[in-house]
Amino acid sequence: MSLQGYYHLDLCKVNHGLRVSDISAVLPTVEAGVSSQPATRQMAWPTLRAVSRHPALHKALKMSGSLLGFLVLWEVCCRVFEIPEFILPSPTTTILTVFKKWDLFAKHSLITFYETGAGFLMAVAFGVFIAAIIVVIPVLADLIMPLLLISQLVPKVAIAPILLIWFGYGLFPKIFIAFLIAFFPIVVNTAAGLASVERPMLDLARSLEATRWQIFSKFRVPVALPEMFSGMKIAITLAVIGAIIGEFVGGSSGLGYLILIANSELDTPLAFAALLLLSLGGIILYAAVELLERLVIPWNKSTQTEFRPVVGG
Numbered sequence: 643m644s645l646q647g648y649y650h651l652d653l654c655k656v657n658h659g660l661r662v663s664d665i666s667a668v669l670p671t672v673e674a675g676v677s678s679q680p681a682t683r684q685m686a687w688p689t690l691r692a693v694s695r696h697p698a699l700h701k702a703l704k705m706s707g708s709l710l711g712f713l714v715l716w717e718v719c720c721r722v723f724e725i726p727e728f729i730l731p732s733p734t735t736t737i738l739t740v741f742k743k744w745d746l747f748a749k750h751s752l753i754t755f756y757e758t759g760a761g762f763l764m765a766v767a768f769g770v771f772i773a774a775i776i777v778v779i780p781v782l783a784d785l786i787m788p789l790l791l792i793s794q795l796v797p798k799v800a801i802a803p804i805l806l807i808w809f810g811y812g813l814f815p816k817i818f819i820a821f822l823i824a825f826f827p828i829v830v831n832t833a834a835g836l837a838s839v840e841r842p843m844l845d846l847a848r849s850l851e852a853t854r855w856q857i858f859s860k861f862r863v864p865v866a867l868p869e870m871f872s873g874m875k876i877a878i879t880l881a882v883i884g885a886i887i888g889e890f891v892g893g894s895s896g897l898g899y900l901i902l903i904a905n906s907e908l909d910t911p912l913a914f915a916a917l918l919l920l921s922l923g924g925i926i927l928y929a930a931v932e933l934l935e936r937l938v939i940p941w942n943k944s945t946q947t948e949f950r951p952v953v954g955g
Contacts, residue, residue, distance in 0.1 A: 731911040739915040746900075747919055754896040755923050757813055757885040758878075761820025762927075765877050768821070769828030770870065776829075777836040778858065794826045798884065802891035816888030816896070823884035824877035831873030835866030868942045871935040878931050882924045 713733045719725070720732035727735055740747055772790070776783045798819055805815040839862050847857045889898025897916045904913035935942070 728908055728910050731914050735911050736914045736918055739911040740919065743912070743915070747897075747915065750895055750897050750900050750916075751919050751923065753813070754882075754885055754889065754898065754920070755927070757816040757888065757896065758820055758881045758923075758927065760813075760817045761884055762824055762874075762878050762881040764817070764821040765825035765828055765881065766874060769825040769873070769877070770832055772825075773829050773832035773836060773866075774858070776833045777862070778854070790826060790829060793822060798823055798887050799891065802888055805888075806892040811892055811894065816885050816893065819888040820881040820884030823887075824881040827876040827880070828870065828873040831876075832866055832870040835869030836862045838869070839865050867939045871931070871939065871942075875928060875931050875935075878927050879924060882920065882927070886920070 717733050720730060725732075731739075772786060776786060801822075802815070802819055805818055809815045809818065836858075843861055844857065847861050852860070885896070886898040886901075889896040890902060893899040893902075897920050900916045901913050904910070904916065
């Protein structure tokens with residue numbers, strides 16, 4: 643844009659506010675400035691615009707490139723320094739182990755991620771319910787929060803054997819441990835979001851004679867959704883950790899149990915293959931929560947990846 647275009651645009655903003663007619667007056671000058679740029683700069687715009695229209699694709703490409711670069715560096719280090727497989731297997735050895743024992747990994751992966759998903763859903767239901775009680779009935783906040791803090795401060799590895807005594811060696815103790823680890827960030831974030839409604843908005847709702855339920859559902863919940871999803875994204879990763887802790891302590895199946903067996907037999911490629919599947923599954927679950935956030939609250943700024951191409955020197 644030429645200096646004349648900027649000057650005219652600034653005058654419109656200062657004196658009368660920016661109007662459609664003012665913008666149309668500036669456009670010829672802007673087009674003239676753009677047309678005066680070299681041809682190479684104009685040709686760079688279509689690709690950048692195409693990427694900017696698909697921020698999710700741009701983000702996925704960056705993440706994939708980062709993971710690929712890490713795997714390449716890992717492979718190079720293993721080959722250059724000739725590291726034995728029982729100390730650090732290369733990515734190719736780890737991936738081949740997954741394919742060779744796919745039936746084994748598929749069986750144990752389904753169990754681990756079932757425990758993770760069930761614990762996470764329990765954490766969401768319980769966490770949102772407790773957060774609503776804390777905000778709607780503030781008197782109970784001082785009674786509930788100490789109990790929630792105690793539930794988080796107690797080491798889950800220490801409480802896991804007690805849960806096995808209470809509930810046996812089935813899937814429920816693992817699900818319950820995943821729930822215990824995952825629910826706290828949902829409670830804290832959701833409560834903060836529900837309480838963050840501005841006072842003038844609440845006064846407006848009361849002046850319109852809105853009921854307590856209408857105030858909660860129409861004013862508090864929409865404001866709290868971004869915070870709630872932030873807590874859910876933290877919780878889904880913690881739920882994976884909780885499921886593995888339960889399998890470490892008293893499991894007879896799952897990826898955590900498979901890692902214990904591999905360590906006892908010094909089968910490092912098997913352990914790394916289980917860790918690889920665990921990491922990929924965790925990434926997929928996190929991406930699923932993020933996709934749900936984009937679908938439920940597309941207006942939230944945190945769900946939008948801004949990419950502004952800069953043309954010029």
